[in-house]
Every structure is written in C-alpha cells, then in structure tokens.
Amino acid sequence: VTPFDPNVPVPLFILTIGDELLSGERVDLNGPWLARTLEPLGFVVREMLTVGDEEGPLMDALSRALLLGGLVVTSGGLGPTSDDRTRDVVARLLGRPLQVDPDIVAQLEQRYRARGLPGTPEPALKMAGVPLGAETLPNPRGVAPGLAIAEGNRRCVLLPGVPVEFKAIVESAMIPRLDAWFPHRAPGPVSALVHTTGIAESVLSGQLEPALAEGGGLAGASWAYRPSLRGVELRFSAVGGEAPAVLQELLRRAEPVLAPYRIEAGSGDLAEWVLRLCGDRNWRIALAESCTGGMVAARLTAVPGSSRAFLGGVVAYDNRVKQDLLEVPATLLNQHGAVSGPVVEAMAQGVARRFGAEVALSVSGVAGPGGGTEAKPVGEVWFALSSPLGGVSWRQRFPGERDEVRERATQHALHRMAQALAGSSPISG
Ligand code: ATP
Ligand code: MG
Secondary structure (H helix, E strand, C coil), X not given: CCCCCCCCCEXXXXXXXXXXXXXXXXXXXXXXXHHHHHHHHCEEEXXXXXXXXXXXXXXXXXXXXXXXXXXXXXECCCCCCCCCCXXXXXXXXXXXXXXXXXXXXXXXXXXXXXXXXXXXXXXXXXXXXXXXXXXXXXXXXXXXXXXEEEECCEEEEEECCCHHHHHHHHHHHHHHHHHHHCCCCCCCCEEEEEEECCCCHHHHHHHHHHHHHCCCCCCCEEEEEEEECCEEXXXXXXXXXXXXXXXXXXXXXXXXXHHHHECCCCCCCHHHHHHHHHHHCCCCEEEXXXXXXXXHHHHHHCCCCHHHCEEEEEECCCHHHHHHCCCCCHHHHHHHCCCCHHHHHHHHHHHHHHHCCCEEEEEEECCCCCCCCCCCCXXXXXXXXXXXXXXXXXXXXXXXXXXXXXXXXHHHHHHHHHHHHHCCCCCCC
C-alpha cells in the first residue's frame, strides 16, 4: 500500500446511486454538498459519478472508485428494498461477507416499535448486515446506519441516499473520524471569488492570462471562469504549503486587469453596490423603466435595507404613461420615438422631479422578438442617468432573445450607475 502524498489533499471519489438521479426525476443533493463540505478539510474531488440501481454498473463504478479514491463515499441503496444493493455489492467486491450486527438489530426493533409497528418488518433486517470489519456510523435521522470500511490506507464510506440522513451522518460521524483516517494530509485549497461585469469572458481571459503568467508559474495555483448573464465570476485557488501566499500573488497579478470590471460588493451583486454608493451620500434613487418592466427596481429591492436609498419607480411602458406620469413631451415621442436619447433623458428628469430623487435612471429599448426596425433593431436600448454629479444618456446593443436582452439591460444599467457614482467613469459624456 503506497501512502498518500502528505503534501496534497486526499483524493475523494463520490458515487451517487439511484435510477431517479439518472432519469433526472431527482436532482443530486448529496454529491455537490459533500464536495463543498470536504474540500476545505483537505480532500479534492477526483470524480463524482452517478449510476442507477443495477448491479453491474454499480460493481464497475465501485471498482473504479476504489482505484482512484483515497476516500470513497457512496450515497443511496442502503435501505430495505430490493433495489437497494450497495451493501451486497461492496461486500462481494471487497470479499467481506455480511454479518448481522446485533446492536443494529436492537436499534431497528426499537425504532419500528416506537413507530407503532409490532417489530422490525422482515425486509428491514437487511439493514443490520455489516461487511466484515466495517465500522458503523450512527444515523441520527433514520434507520440505516452508515458503514465505513478500511482497505489499506483507503476508506470506503457507504451512506443512505435520503439527503437529511446523508448530511447528518457526514456531520456527526464521518467528519469527526477524518483526522484518524487520514492523519497526514495537506490543508484544503484556499480560494477567493471575484465578481466582474461588463466584459466578455473571452476578452477578459485574453487580458488576464498574460497578467497571471507574468513573473513565472506558481505552484498549486489555479483559476476558473464562470460566465453568466450578469458577468463573469472568477475563482482563484491555491493548494499546498504556500497556498495563502500563492493566492495573494495571484490576486496581485490579476488586480490591474480586474479593477475596472470588479463588482465592489461582498455578495457580487451590483444592486448592493449601487445602494451603498447612494446611501453613503444620502442620495435617493428613482427609476423610469420601459423595456425592463421593473427589473432594475426588483434587483434593488431584493437587497435588504434598500429603502434607505431607493424611493420607487414607474414602469412607463405605454407612451401615455411616459407622457402622463413622467411628463415626457408628446413632441419628443413623435419626433424621436420612445427608444431614443431625448426620450430617456426626459423620462429620467420626469421621474426625478415627480419623486424628488437625487439619482434617476431610465431605460427604454426594443426587447423583441417583434418591434425591431433597421434603425432600431431588437436589442437596442437607451439609458439615461442623472445625479448631482451630472447627467448622461447612452445607447447600447445587447445580443440574445427577449429574456436575455432584458436581463443584460438590467445588469448594464446597474453597472453604469455604480461606475458613475463611484467616479470610475465620467458621468457626462
Ligand atoms: P432508504 O433507507 O430510505 O431506502 P437508501 O440509502 O436506500 O435509503 P435510496 O433508496 O437510494 O436511499 O433513496 C431514498 C430517497 O432519497 C429517495 O426518495 C431518493 O430519491 C432520495 N435520494 C437518494 N439519493 C439522493 C441524492 N443523491 N440526492 C437527492 N435525493 C436522493
Ligand atoms: Mg431505498
């Protein structure tokens, strides 16, 4: 048996079992949770695999798991029914015959009687079967205990699939044993999340990769890009003895590239940043939204404590609302159309006046799928922002279908607001 390298985390193999996971009827709640939970404790997930309840695939997967993993954790198939095969397959694979554990028999008896049954139903007795030499891990939330089997320096842990039971056994019985099972293991990776917005993933990586390479490779360093409609989230990580210093160095190298796009809020939410920027100066925000239909307002009000800086908004969808409530002159609408600089400026001024707000933002655009023209295609959106720092209107084109255009326009509006109020982009221009 070769010992694990004490300088690296222990390889973890997670095997989730169940036809309902394969078919998509249930979403796996155990594997990702376990990965997140064990990573900081010095384990790195090598593979997370899902198989059905059939014996053959389960046997194959377990053999593979035992080759790759230092710690192998299975979820599911420990119960009393005929489709629960995990314990039998493991017993056969490892050549450890099942033995009836009298303590479990007694616990089962007690549990079923407590539920008002005359005794343990025959099929449930299966759960008292323990592979020779296995340690039982008590289940505080259910009947089937977990089982831990030592194979040289590896550990194979079998857990029930019901998520509350799975988590309860991991927390109360498995984690407390990890130091005894794997006494020499490197600490888990350290990592930092940076939320960016307003830059495409490919452009960002084009700038970031050379910056990160500057000064030579860093042992144990890694980083990953996670794009979404709201921006690109970056995760920087480092493992090994020098991990904290390596992480600091990564962040130092990345800083000049990331600074203009970084979202200055712990949650990574632009709305939080905008509210803080206004709240700090006692400025209040009013919105006039057309194509985003209140989505900017929804983002702001989703942040706890938003009432400190957010007054309210008008969903000015129909031109009559733009005229009646926001006092947009009919001549502007006729001359330039609702999606235009002069109209968004009038909308922002109108809502600022009506609400008595220091900061006003307006949005009007063509979200699609209909309504586009050659001059104003689908995805074209106008914005105006006014604040004590000045006023500005601008036009932006967004790719994608209706939902995407609206989501991107909302994020863009919040981003430009934050930049303007933070002073990192000119307010008028
Ligand atoms: P039981 O003793 O309840 O039979 P078990 O170990 O046999 O436990 P399963 O029969 O595989 O577990 O699953 C029991 C229930 O838990 C099912 O409703 C199943 O859909 C759900 N379940 C199993 N695995 C997962 C998982 N990874 N994520 C979410 N739900 C799961
Ligand atoms: Mg079951």
